[in-house]
Amino acid sequence: MEGFLTKDFLLDTPAARQLYHEYAASMPIVDYHCHIDPKDIFEDRRFENITQLWLGGDHYKWRVMRSNGVEERFITGDASDWEKFEKFAQSLPRAIGNPMYHWCHLELKNFFGYEGVLNAETAKEVWELCNDKLQNDPAMSARGLITGSNVFMVGTTDDPCSDLAWHKKLAEDTSFKTKVCPSFRPDPALNIHKPGFVEYISLLGKTTGKTLETVEDVCEALSQRIAYFDENGCRAADHGLDYVMFRPVSNQEATAALRKALAGEAVTREEAEGYQTALLLHCAREYAERTWAMQLHFSCKRNPNSRMFAALGADCGFDCIAVTDSCNATYALMDALEKEGKLPRTILYSLNPADNEWLDTLLGAFQSSEVPGKIQHGSAWWFNDNKVGMQDQLISLANLSVLGNFIGMLTDSRSLLSYARHEYFRRILCALIGRWIENGEYPADMAFAGQLVQDICANNAIRYFGL
Template identity: 85%
Template sequence: MERFLSEDFLLNTAAARQLYHGYAEGMPIVDYHCHIDPKEIFEDRRFENITQVWLGGDHYKWRLMRSNGVDERFITGDASDREKFQKFAESLPRAIGNPMYHWCHLELKNYFGYEGVLNGETAQQVWDLCNEKLQNDPAMSARGLILASNVAMVGTTDDPCSDLEWHKKLAADQSFPVRVCPSFRPDPALNIHKPGFVEYIAKLGQTTGKTLDSVEAVCQALSERIAYFDENGCRAADHGLDYVMYREVSSEQASETLRKALAGQAVSREEAEGYQTALLLHCAREYKARGWVLQLHFSCKRNPNSRMFTALGADCGYDCIAVTDSCSATYALMDALERENNLPKTVLYSLNPADNEWIDTLLGAFQSSEVPGKIQHGSAWWFNDNKIGMTQQMESLANLSVLGNFIGMLTDSRSFLSYARHEYFRRILCSLLGRWIENGEYPADMEYVGGLVKDICTNNAVRYFGL
């Protein structure tokens, strides 16, 4: 029987063990998409206790606790940090087969040296151990955790109206060698059909000093912000879409829709799609001109529990996989940009794993010599970043495209401990490749396959994002 979380965790063949320990394990991390606050990096935030660094803002853990019947007071409510940690510790052992169980124990082992198991009985021991280290070890700060994780680059997610103050300060700080790049996230300017749109257009207008009463004016404002982000090291943009849309309309039609929304009138789905398509095309052209990467996240159902959305707001752990027909629109969007030679490097992430195969066939229709794997199938995202989801995504990519050009894992997280997920991914990657070698499905040329492993772990992303 294999010991839990041994050094060969998930590495069930000799080839897998050789690939992981010989090639993957020491590679730097390029975390090109996350939600870490750059201010916390610059100020080198320290955490008083394990709850602050582990449970605060982590909707994965919140969902697990709710599924165990834990009262909301111990999740997002006014219970003490110690009480919240206890309730999580009591819930975790029931999550057998959930990647959360693996992530948590990898984090406890890697950052705190704890090699036991967390449960209700051990909670006090773990609480004391972690808090002693957080409070007394100088390396247990935001910067220290990043450096200890061998991170080479952090790609944050940033509002177009941001002044990027903390990115500028980090770029000027020679004492911190990790590259922290902003990423352009213009969703509020595109979400014409959602609450807060009118207020956001006013904010964008104030930021750029423009009157935004036409689609041309909004596009120009976004162009100015894109140029500003580019001057400050941005390498990528990210669009979080309910679904991918493509509906060509004239500039006047899109502007009329904008004016309706600004006047407080409801816009139809068709009108919203026309406006969104106009802005998406414009932004993509700007990204292409600057060599940026366009990331599209889609097929997520946001906040289906209206009662809890009213009580807690967004990003509290209530989102779900959505079944959307994004396939035809994605083809049309990319074709429109390709016809103009304006298709940027693009990463596609669907929250619905049923989309894997059509995404992987789309890749082959729009590749170019610009960079190997110009169009990417993004790493298994959110509800899919588990052993089965990662394996399925990579097997589909290998079956229908070129796995060796894959840009690999990202955390998509708000936690400074989430870099353990890169280890989890790398072990799963090496297990998959090792199985193919052991089965005689690929030559046992360990040096060559090891090079592929290094590329997928780090080197492909470095090339792809122009780092």
Template identity: 50%
Template structure:
């Protein structure tokens, strides 16, 4: 088969090809979790070169370059952009079997029309091609979003953020894409970070004009910012956890822990977990109040290389999968919310693919009307953004739940060139369904299959998050 063959790539057979080209390919995108900048969208940023748009902040690529023996100067350092790109090209040519190899070439093909292979020998050719293209208006941030058929972008925002850029985008009639905040109050959760935590609480107090002396005050301040985000179209929160914990405590004890944590006093591991449990129970209740979806990302062990963390900070490519995600605490946490505020719509993402079956079976304990697919096993993400990871997540969900209700793919990206990942996912989905049809596991009924593909690609997310969009 030809490299990235438009007809057969990842699609397995004729059924998969038909499902993709007649039902999945043209569907719009709801990017309900990403890390792109609303400011860059409002200002319609233009990129000076392919290094700027492709390598800045992309720890997927950074990890591969380090594994290829590239000096840090060419990764996060001060080397010229052309030299950084050369080192990336030299690395990519050796990454056979890695999904980043496929994503990168899909992006080059879809945005720049490049059908070749990027490696050490072709780096100059690709640099010149992309340099010329990026100088044109069609490659500004907004145009890249529009060309990708994106209808909604949910950015990742702290409650203390100003939301300035969301307001400006919403007031601009020239850009017909909804760019809405999604709340990520992780800084208010990380009470173990002593001085950092206290400084954040002070900042939140200033932004909200709510004096924060107690945990009750903190909750009131966050509720106020959540209301502002809701007015701007927010439909979800997102939370980065090592694991979903459950360590209940009395109101009095949580207030004591908060007071000592804000003052920078040391806390025991148990006390930290008790505070985090109480905080997460609170934000779950807020999601119920506002009819938001609560997204829980867990199963990650972060910042393992302490020397490089001290040098570069977080999100620099030094995280790994954690194999500790206790099912009992996850179930008890969900049950505690069910017994108090009631469960919000909840999406569970574990970075450890071994947790898929656990997630799917725990979800089955809490599904309920009237929300279809109220609990979701989130899209395969980060280290699982591959055909193998996606097929495993989809297959396990199909075995233990209702695949047709799945809300589909998100980019989780910082790059405006990342939207071909949705194509990659849709090809994997259609290829898997075509394979099941070929094996006699599902009828070759295009009406049923086509609707299922359209729903997973787009419609389910529109319904689940409650976006004011027409289904297709």
């Protein structure tokens, strides 16, 4: 029987162990998509206790607690930080098979040196150990956690109207070596059918000094902000879509939909899709000009629990996988851009794992010599970044495309401890390739296989994003 979370955790063959320990473990982390606040990095934020660092804003942990019947006041409510941590500690042991169990213990081990297991009996011990280190160890600040995790690059997620002040300050600070790059997230300008759209178009207009009355006006404003982001080190954009749409319309039709929405009238699905398609095509062309990567995240059902949405608002851990038909629209969108010679580097993420195979066949239809793996199937996303989900994504990518050009893992997290997820991914990757080698499915050329692993861990992403 294997011990829990040993140095060979998940590494079930000699080849896997060699690949991980000799090649993967020491590679830098390129966390090209996350939700860390750049202000926290610049100010080198410190945390009073483990709850502030660990539970604040972590939807994964909140879902575990809710699934164990924990009252909401211990999750997002007014309970004390200790009470919230204690409730989580009581819940975690029941989450067997959930990646949270592995992630949490990797984080406790890697950052706090805790070798035990977290449960109701050890909660106080862990609480005191973690808090003592957070309060007294200089390396447990935001910058210390990033540097100690060997992070080469952090790609934050930023609103087009942001002045990027904290990114500018970080770029000027030569004492901090990790690259912190903004990423352009224009969802509010595209979401013509969602609450807050009118207010956001007004904000975009004020930010750019323009009156936005036509789709051309909005496109021009976004172009201005894209240029500003580019000047400040942006290497990627990100679009969070309910589903991928492709409904080409004239500028006059897109403007009619815009004016209807600005007047407070509801737009039809067809009108919304026409407007969104116009802006998506425009932005993609701009990204291609700057060799940015365009990330498309889709097939997420947002806020299905209307009672809890009314009580807590969005982004509180109630989102789910959606079954959408994004396949034909994605093909058409990419074909339209390819015909113009304006298809940017593109990373596609579906929250529905049933989409793996069509995504992986799409890649081969739109690759180019611009960069190996120009079109990417993004790392197993959100509900899929568990052991099985990662394996399935890697196997599908290997079966139908070229795994060796994959740009690897990201955290998609708000937590500074989530870099342990890169270790989790690397162990799963090495275990998979190690089994192929042990089974005689790939040559036992460990130097070459090790280089392949290192490329997937970091080198491919460094090349892909021009870092």
